[in-house]
Amino acid sequence: MTVHSLIHLVLVLLLPPLLLGVIARTKAVFAGRTGPPLLQPYHDLVKLLRKGMVISSATTAMFLAGPAVTLAATLAASLLVPLGHHAAVISFPGDMILFAYLLALGRFFTASAALDTGSPFEGMGAAREVTFAWLAEPSLFLGFVALARVSGSYSLTGMLADPMAPPLGSLGPMVLVVAGWFIVLLAENCRIPFDDPNTHLELTMIHEVMVLDHSGPALGAILYGAAVKLFVFAGLVLGVALPFTADAWTDWLLFVVSVISLAVVVGVVESSMARLRLLHIPKLLVSSSLLTAFAVVFLIDR
Amino acid sequence: MNTTLLLLAVVIAALSGVPSLWPSRRGEAAQSIATAMLLLATALGAAAAIAVLGGGAGRSLHLPLNPLLPELTFGLDALSAVFLLPACLLCACAAVFDLGYWRANAGEGRRVRIFLGLLTASLMSVLAARDGVAFLIAWEAAALSAFFLITTEHRQREVRTAGWIYLAATHAGTLLLLAFFGYWAATSGGFAMTPLAPAAAGGAAGSVLFVLALAAFGLKAGIVPLHFWLPGAHANAPSHVSALLSGVLIKMGVYGVLRAAWMLPGPPVWWGVVVLAIGATSAVVGVAFAIGQHDLKRLLAYHSIENIGIIFLGTGLALLGRATGHAELLALGLGGALLHVWNHGLFKGLLFLAAGATTHACGTREIDRLGGVARTMPQTAACFLVGAVAICGLPPLNGFVSELLTYLGMFRALSDAPTIAGAAMVAIPALALVGAMALLCFVKVFGVVYLGVPRSAAATAEREAPLARRAPMLALAVACLGIGLLPMLALPALQPVIADWVPAGTNPPDLGALVPCSAISVLGLAMLAAGAILWSSLRSRCDRRQRAVGTWDCGYGRPTVAMQYTATSFAQQFVDHSRFLLLPVAHRPATDALFPGPARFDSHVPDLVLDRMLLPTLRGIAVSCNWLRALQRGKVQVYLLYVFLTLLCLLLFA
Numbered sequence: 001m002t003v004h005s006l007i008h009l010v011l012v013l014l015l016p017p018l019l020l021g022v023i024a025r026t027k028a029v030f031a032g033r034t035g036p037p038l039l040q041p042y043h044d045l046v047k048l049l050r051k052g053m054v055i056s057s058a059t060t061a062m063f064l065a066g067p068a069v070t071l072a073a074t075l076a077a078s079l080l081v082p083l084g085h086h087a088a089v090i091s092f093p094g095d096m097i098l099f100a101y102l103l104a105l106g107r108f109f110t111a112s113a114a115l116d117t118g119s120p121f122e123g124m125g126a127a128r129e130v131t132f133a134w135l136a137e138p139s140l141f142l143g144f145v146a147l148a149r150v151s152g153s154y155s156l157t158g159m160l161a162d163p164m165a166p167p168l169g170s171l172g173p174m175v176l177v178v179a180g181w182f183i184v185l186l187a188e189n190c191r192i193p194f195d196d197p198n199t200h201l202e203l204t205m206i207h208e209v210m211v212l213d214h215s216g217p218a219l220g221a222i223l224y225g226a227a228v229k230l231f232v233f234a235g236l237v238l239g240v241a242l243p244f245t246a247d248a249w250t251d252w253l254l255f256v257v258s259v260i261s262l263a264v265v266v267g268v269v270e271s272s273m274a275r276l277r278l279l280h281i282p283k284l285l286v287s288s289s290l291l292t293a294f295a296v297v298f299l300i301d302r
Numbered sequence: 303m304n305t306t307l308l309l310l311a312v313v314i315a316a317l318s319g320v321p322s323l324w325p326s327r328r329g330e331a332a333q334s335i336a337t338a339m340l341l342l343a344t345a346l347g348a349a350a351a352i353a354v355l356g357g358g359a360g361r362s363l364h365l366p367l368n369p370l371l372p373e374l375t376f377g378l379d380a381l382s383a384v385f386l387l388p389a390c391l392l393c394a395c396a397a398v399f400d401l402g403y404w405r406a407n408a409g410e411g412r413r414v415r416i417f418l419g420l421l422t423a424s425l426m427s428v429l430a431a432r433d434g435v436a437f438l439i440a441w442e443a444a445a446l447s448a449f450f451l452i453t454t455e456h457r458q459r460e461v462r463t464a465g466w467i468y469l470a471a472t473h474a475g476t477l478l479l480l481a482f483f484g485y486w487a488a489t490s491g492g493f494a495m496t497p498l499a500p501a502a503a504g505g506a507a508g509s510v511l512f513v514l515a516l517a518a519f520g521l522k523a524g525i526v527p528l529h530f531w532l533p534g535a536h537a538n539a540p541s542h543v544s545a546l547l548s549g550v551l552i553k554m555g556v557y558g559v560l561r562a563a564w565m566l567p568g569p570p571v572w573w574g575v576v577v578l579a580i581g582a583t584s585a586v587v588g589v590a591f592a593i594g595q596h597d598l599k600r601l602l603a604y605h606s607i608e609n610i611g612i613i614f615l616g617t618g619l620a621l622l623g624r625a626t627g628h629a630e631l632l633a634l635g636l637g638g639a640l641l642h643v644w645n646h647g648l649f650k651g652l653l654f655l656a657a658g659a660t661t662h663a664c665g666t667r668e669i670d671r672l673g674g675v676a677r678t679m680p681q682t683a684a685c686f687l688v689g690a691v692a693i694c695g696l697p698p699l700n701g702f703v704s705e706l707l708t709y710l711g712m713f714r715a716l717s718d719a720p721t722i723a724g725a726a727m728v729a730i731p732a733l734a735l736v737g738a739m740a741l742l743c744f745v746k747v748f749g750v751v752y753l754g755v756p757r758s759a760a761a762t763a764e765r766e767a768p769l770a771r772r773a774p775m776l777a778l779a780v781a782c783l784g785i786g787l788l789p790m791l792a793l794p795a796l797q798p799v800i801a802d803w804v805p806a807g808t809n810p811p812d813l814g815a816l817v818p819c820s821a822i823s824v825l826g827l828a829m830l831a832a833g834a835i836l837w838s839s840l841r842s843r844c845d846r847r848q849r850a851v852g853t854w855d856c857g858y859g860r861p862t863v864a865m866q867y868t869a870t871s872f873a874q875q876f877v878d879h880s881r882f883l884l885l886p887v888a889h890r891p892a893t894d895a896l897f898p899g900p901a902r903f904d905s906h907v908p909d910l911v912l913d914r915m916l917l918p919t920l921r922g923i924a925v926s927c928n929w930l931r932a933l934q935r936g937k938v939q940v941y942l943l944y945v946f947l948t949l950l951c952l953l954l955f956a
Contacts, residue, residue: 052843053844061680062687064844065833072829072836073829073833075832093816093818094706094713095821101697101702102829104694104737105691108690108694108744111745111749112745112749115745118753118754119854119866120867121856122853123872124867126745126872127873130742130745131875131876138734141734145726145727148713149716149717202856296727300720
């Protein structure tokens with residue numbers, strides 16, 4: 001294991017909650033408030049880990065398997081994404097497919113755990129989650145197609161961590177991929193305009209309503225898993241968007257700075273936009289697929 | 303040697319139902335004998351398959367039938383052996399499951415026993431047949447035994463209808479097969495199923511043969527739009543028969559397509575593109591209709607159409623690889639298709655058996671009436687969960703491995719010629735779409751049927767399924783996990799088939815080197831371990847403070863079990879988005895008064911081909927042919943006159 005793999009692991013395990021703190025602080029600044037400290041999410045996680053759990057008598061073993069499997073799958077997926085143009089910890093041909101399907105595994109278990117409670121609200125959230133994910137999936141894969149076409153590689157590391165790719169000629173398609181994937185990032189991580197993580201009305205929730213019944217350490221595992229997922233998606237988008245430098249250490253620095261800036265951008269989007277009506281969400285997701293589809297079309301004759 | 307072993311298995315399987323013919327009051331002994339004989343036969347068949355895949359040869363055997371007909375030829379090669387292995391496993395599972403079925407439905411026991419044996423025997427013979435005549439005899443025997451198995455519960459009108467539609471469809475397929483073998487004999491000069499010379503196969507004759515084979519076998523495989531018989535037949539057969547239909551019988555269609563493609567070397571590029579397009583369409587349409595279903599087994603049947611589509615995606619890639627001489631594309635496509643044949647057999651067999659155990663315990667197939675089954679049937683629920691995760695293609699189970707092979711093939715095709723790259727650019731997002739839709743569907747089924755609280759006292763399972771039903775499910779679940787976690791054990795078995803498909807003299811690419819087996823294995827095991835550790839540590843945290851509380855009701859103090867999200871409401875958003883394809887039919891009660899009375903709401907998604915196109919057309923034809931009834935006089939003498947006149951005309955104008 002090289003020192004870069006070690007840095008990768010440390011960043012994946014420690015940095016994600018900070019992104020939530022940065023987003024919350026950005027939103028507070030826009031609203032003219034002071035906002036919680038940047039490290040508040042870490043405190044929240046520790047607090048949740050120390051609490052007890054209330055578990056509905058309607059549930060089965062699936063209820064706790066939801067957070068457990070989702071966190072395990074997300075962490076496994078995080079090993080596959082190259083961060084800051086450094087090779088991922090594990091890399092092999094076809095790892096982008098494993099990445100997408102690991103996240104899908106998490107979705108399966110989160111939604112099933114929601115249905116396990118028998119609550120109509122949680123069922124509603126689960127239905128929305130899997131329905132919207134259905135619309136977002138082609139966008140992710142069309143992005144992979146575009147990157148495979150540009151780099152000639154079949155692994156995430158080859159697509160995102162090779163200083164030869166992407167060549168300047170494919171700048172246009174890459175901008176489209178970044179735009180499409182940024183929308184997927186917002187949708188998959190339940191940010192505004194798809195979902196409001198701070199909403200208080202169950203009827204309008206997507207992700208939050210699925211985890212209404214989880215408490216204590218289980219809720220902590222869910223929140224932490226969600227933060228890791230946001231971080232991993234940020235790594236994916238930045239892999240396409242970030243310019244290279246000559247120096248490996250500068251690349252790490254650049255990566256950490258830009259992940260935090262991406263969190264600021266998410267915060268800005270959240271502060272400056274209203275949440276979309278549920279009926280309009282599919283349209284935005286289809287546009288994201290179309291953006292990446294156009295990226296693929298521009299690469300046809302290469 | 304191996305072929306003899308297989309034919310011995312065929313004889314034992316065919317005779318397994320014979321003891322049931324002796325009248326006995328209870329039939330206990332006959333049932334045990336039948337199961338034992340079927341287990342023996344499938345073990346022999348599996349041994350033959352493993353021997354051939356391990357490098358053994360299956361010598362051709364020639365059986366003279368009678369002096370007038372050509373002799374029947376049987377043999378066993380790698381392609382047959384790959385299909386034989388899951389067929390044996392599933393037939394054995396069905397035989398054991400039948401022990402449980404028979405105890406509950408004693409009246410139909412004899413029928414099922416006899417035709418289960420015959421179906422097993424004829425499926426084995428289809429795979430062993432090496433000439434057109436033997437193939438057609440075995441094919442028809444399999445089709446007819448399947449018909450009698452589908453119509454086991456023939457006292458219900460719905461079952462009879464499904465049976466007749468199946469019979470009509472399978473005979474339409476046989477007619478096309480007759481045309482195929484007739485034309486084959488005219489082209490190749492005999493009925494023997496051996497590869498044609500590439501020069502002869504490449505021309506128009508080869509393409510006609512391929513299209514005939516695609517239509518004939520596609521009808522059996524259930525590709526869209528030839529799938530119309532499939533949902534009804536799968537839904538109305540006893541569950542272990544559905545498992546066989548979905549896991550083995552429709553795979554015979556895939557086998558036929560692959561066999562025909564093997565017989566016609568040097569394919570043009572368009573064959574591959576057509577098969578790829580059929581695969582993508584079947585996969586998307588199949589899963590979209592599955593989401594709209596309310597009947598548990600009908601839903602699983604539509605997923606068979608989806609998975610046949612995924613298998614066809616791999617087959618199309620293999621044909622493209624063969625057409626362009628791109629050996630890696632061929633290896634990945636063929637490997638993906640064949641491994642998905644195995645995997646689909648395993649997880650769909652598992653799902654049908656689990657669904658059968660569930661519907662039998664609860665007395666209904668309606669998803670919206672079931673609920674909370676996991677409380678009383680935890681093992682059945684766990685088995686269904688394994689099948690559901692596998693069918694969505696999720697790691698660390700077997701469905702992921704075969705889909706990964708197909709994906710890898712498609713990504714490799716991206717750097718090929720523009721036609722092939724373009725096809726891959728459409729097929730990759732299509733497969734991704736199908737995966738996400740399958741996930742939607744199985745979260746719905748698993749969540750609504752097994753999780754939550756029972757929706758009614760009537761549809762509540764009282765106890766776990768008996769051992770005879772659980773044992774086959776557990777065996778299949780273990781196989782699903784095994785291939786998912788240790789794919790390096792399964793892939794070498796497919797290598798001999800790939801060696802058969804590459805042009806003679808060239809080295810076939812090693813599938814194990816193209817697929818990152820060890821990485822999948824390590825990550826899968828690590829994730830499983832991490833998930834288990836996290837789960838048990840969460841579990842240990844809750845035991846100490848466990849209190850009996852209900853689900854958080856969001857402030858509404860009087861929730862009822864009827865307020866749980868149903869399958870209909872779960873799928874409603876998707877069905878609304880896909881209205882243009884699914885054309886759902888809903889009867890909504892009018893709410894016109896301030897205090898409306900009791901009302902009924904129901905909705906269903908009829909089949910696009912059968913209910914919207916085929917039945918109306920056929921009804922129209924039947925009505926417009928009413929005038930022909932004038933000829934139908936009901937007197938034998940008149941009919942003899944017709945025969946005489948027809949013969950006269952034929953002899954005069956011949």
